[in-house]
Amino acid sequence: MCLICNQFINTNRNAFCSKCKENFTPIIKSNRINKLLVSDGLDAAHSGWYFTQGLDDLIHSLKYNDRAKLGLELGRHLGQLISPETFGHVDLLTAVPLHRVKLRDRGYNQAEWIGKGAAEIWHIPFKKQIIKRNRFTVSQTTLNKEERKTNMDNAFSVKRNVENMSIVIFDDVLTTGSTMSACALSLKKAGAAQVSALTVSTPMDTH
Template sequence: MFRFIHRLLSDFVNLIFPKLCLGCDRLIGVNERVLCSQCRLSLPETGQHRLATTSYVANQFAGKVPIQFATSYLYFKKGGVVQKLIHQIKYKGQKEAAKEIASWYGYQLKAESEMAKQIDVLIGVPLHKSRLSQRGYNQADWIAEGLAESLGVPAQADILIRERFNASQTRKNRLERWENVKTVFAVQNPATVKGKNVAVVDDVLTTGATIEACAIELLKAGCKSVGVITIAATHR
């Protein structure tokens, strides 16, 4: 009886507030989530988790900071469906979409790579408290939650903090981005990560400066290793 009533209520809500595909804005089916089947099947997957130690993403950190593995789910292209998805996730309140998409990748990682065995805890790149208050959520934490559920490892949002508010990275080059974030992050309680394999999680990787700064602090705090997982990555 309860399931019947719940189903009726869900159908009514969907009738009044129809769910649209975040990729093409068309109505999505009953069994579809976030994206319609067509948009999901056309996602530009990188496949980098199959060669994570030598992937394009991993090469972003070569010679800068020791990274155990690095991988991204999708290629990010200006004007493409992935940019639209990231915009919806970061600025339009679509935090559940972040979690859902991350879970898709998590299941793929678990089935096709050994990465899950190299992770003790997932940590989203933190927002400054003023930015968090403004946005209402940290999309990286929701991505970490989606990965946690599918990979079967915990996610923690209170280990790494952003101590200083810094300007947007969007229009900065690699050096400017590094200068902007190199003293921004800190580990609150080093004992929580000492000797652990940590994976830093974010939405998009461009130059890698932000994650590099996070990794340096985590390694200084005594982490055994640091890996990187992002939903998307730019590709030159």
């Protein structure tokens, strides 16, 4: 069964059918870095498709219905749509880490599965837990702009040697860029040479 249109699919390998896949709207100029509210630390920010009907269902399903494999499938499509050359030379792929409480509840990090799917297509190593989410991140909503920045600056730390590496960070959706930027800044602080963001989707342009 296709997760979007409920039509029968003649394979267990796919979660959605090719007809629904054709309805996805690829982003032509996929570098979104100038559209982000926060992009410090990032050298590029790309997304595959607009967050349109069908794909939004899949991404919701990815988070809440125990569908790690769907992440892998979306990651493979993303790896086919956007080539690694888009980012120049790439040494390593990783994912935005999930908060430990969410990871415990969900059992998997959907961003890691997306990255693993792309890694299969690109033949570039994917490593999880390069970036670690620090324990004491206060909820952003109670903070002013300056406090938010400090809060995000301390939100992540890097757990592996990333010196002089060019790294692509994966996630499902790119919105303001604040999480990606905080991850990128932590990698740059640890010596990474280049850091780019790649997500499956991003909301429609407002202008």
